[in-house]
Amino acid sequence: MEEGRSDLKEASRLERALSAESGGGGGDSGSDSGRKKFMRLLRLFFACMVSGGIQYGWALQLSLLSPYSQTLGISHTYVSLTWICGPISGFVVQPIVGYYSDRCTMRIGRRRPFILAGCLVICISVMLIGFSADIGRRLGDTKEHCSTYTGPRWSAAIVYIAGFWFLDFANNTVQGPARAMMADISAGHHGPSVGQAIFSLWMAIGSILGYLAGANAKWHEWFPSLKTAACCDACANLKGAFFTAVALIVISMTVTMLLADEKPLYKVDVDTSSGGGWSAFGDLFKSFKNLSPAMFKVLAVTAITWLSWFPFFQYNTDWMGREIYHGDPHGKGVKADSYNAGVREGAVGLLLCSISLGVTSFLIPKLCRKLTSKVVWSISNFLVFIIMTVMVVVGMVSMKGYRPSLSATLTGSDPTLKAIALTIFALIGVPQAVLFSVPWVVASEVAAEEGGGQGLTVGVLNIAIVVPQLIIALTAGPIDGAFNKGNTPAFGIGGAFAFICAVLALFLLPKTRGISHAAVVASGH
Structure with missing residues (x-):
């Protein structure tokens, strides 16, 4: 399941840490040192922005997808089965990704390659989900307008389920390395507790924005082109919310990739004695x-x-x-x-x-x-x-x-x-x-x-x-x-x-x- 969030508690820790870091001693040298510490902390804060983008998408998934799946013909009895990908991906993906991210020797660092790949798959997945009704119509679902047709759309449902599974696997691909990266890059100057506080704070921000987006009923009015013959108001609202998720994930991923001061791992330092992931x-x-x-x-x-x-x-x-x-x-x-x-x-x-x-x-x-x-x-x-x-x-x-x-x-x-x-x-x-x-x-x-x-x-x-x-x-x-x-x-x-x-x-x-x-x-x- 996704992740548990002790968000504001950690935000409080962050605030105390920020106060301690910027408090510096008297005199110009102390003030200059305080400014440098503050800038390092600020950079660390934005380096973790990707966790807010991922949590935004997870909030939309949690609030909108069970209802949406039923509009495609998946009965209430079987909606729960679409969620089995969450525990399966959490059990399978996290250990394997954790193993290989600990041993990755790419020039951009150990964690960022997995964050980049996972975010790209997330963007593709949410678009598959958002456009599943339109894709299903192209694949042979009913040609009747969505305002009058209430039957199943099985092609759309298959596309939706595929997107759902890819989304959960990609979420788990990003979350573990992102949290590990914060522990890595915060250890030198601020300590891992500050890094995890920032991680949780961004997750709190992402949750609040995501639920607000899910509660918004105006996406189809603001962007009328989202509505199609296969996608009426509720579908268009979901599509609009997921478009914002893609934009936010791309922005937050870019900021993280640019600002995370991650050191590469050299091949000589990699433990090769184990049997793989x-x-x-x-x-x-x-x-x-x-x-x-x-x-x-x-x-x-x-x-x-x-x-x-x-x-x-x-x-x-x-x-x-x-x-x-x-x-x-x-x-x-x-x-x-x-x-x-x-x-x-x-x-x-x-x-x-x-x-x-x-x-x-x-x-x-x-x-x-x-x-x-x-x-x-x-x-x-x-x-x-x-x-x-x-x-x-x-x-x-x-x-x-x-x-x-x-x-x-x-x-x-x-x-x-x-x-x-x-x-x-x-x-x-x-x-x-x-x-x-x-x-x-x-x-x-x-x-x-x-x-x-x-x-x-x-x-x-x-x-x-x-x-x-x-x-x-x-x-x-x-x-x-x-x-x-x-x-x-x-x-x-x-x-x-x-x-x-x-x-x-x-x-x-x-x-x-x-x-x-x-x-x-x-x-x-």
Whole structure:
């Protein structure tokens, strides 16, 4: 899944670091030294701009693509299957790219070749997704106008799925090297914590801008040429948002390529004793034999935590469009308009979620020191249980008495239910801040106490994240289809896992109070 974001906490660290770096002593020489440090920090800041561009695209992917895929004929039951590329790419791509980026000897550095290649593939992928309906029409899909046709468009769906997979693989190709590059180039003058703070700050900026773009319903009005016979308003809005993603990624990638002061690696310094990129998997699985019981408990609680969260990541905006706005992605007229309005409102909710996540990140270190990390983790899962239970209840209340035959008279959602739904989105950012930080802290501290390596810790914890994502991606849609209750079964299952995890966290996790640099290590998509 993409990555967890302790953004504003790290921004605060960055601000303190900036103050310390520019504080310099008295006199002209001290002032000149302070200016040089400030300029180095400023250059480091813009060298990480690519992470903001990538996160902008990920925010669009998270908020818009599940709803859009259903307009192409992919049923709600099988939407979750399109997301299996996320955990698969996170599991396969990151170790291999990490291995080869550590050993790359190109003149432009170790990380920048992978950042460049990944960004170019991302640009191609989002264009495939944005133009999938138009390409599908060229390949033989219906010639009927999109305003009247509501059936499947299988050629477009195939193009969309191909673009989706390439996008996730490319995202993972960029994120690992970009984060490693920040650790490389910040180590000399500022320290890796400042580099990771900048990385997280750019991700926060990208998330906010991306969700704003996803909530915008004016792209097709500002750029009328985006609309075609195969691509009506909602499709044109997605296309316009992805055009801005391409522009932002190209700009941010260019700035990073020019300003990153990355030193090349010489061939004589490369370790050639290992068996290549695939050997990383062998080393990773062998390491499971040596894990302590405490680390196994951390991995178990982490896995169950992600089982509770992934339904929300898959269906958040779809829930708003279906259950709250009573829309239908396969419908036309008011039904389609209501669904699209709900999806845009869901993007606004995700923006509120990002803001509350960032604000909560300030409080997590103090809470962990006061209550211990395992108590904070347990409380966050109780909150997820409560929030998902409320989502199930609100969805059922919204749909109670609703008649599809009366949908032509609907002009929007019930204002009270809309307010409750947006509040839910805002509140879920609180436990999400814990999700994106505390598991890494607990695992890191267990590894430190028992003499384990931090790199190994990241690798095994990543498995505990991507495997549950894969399980939910394969099962959530079919379960929803079996009960024919929209998103309610998936959220109910997520709430049940959250409750189980809240109890297990209290009894299984070790007592830890610190919050370390591991809090900003990414979990991947």
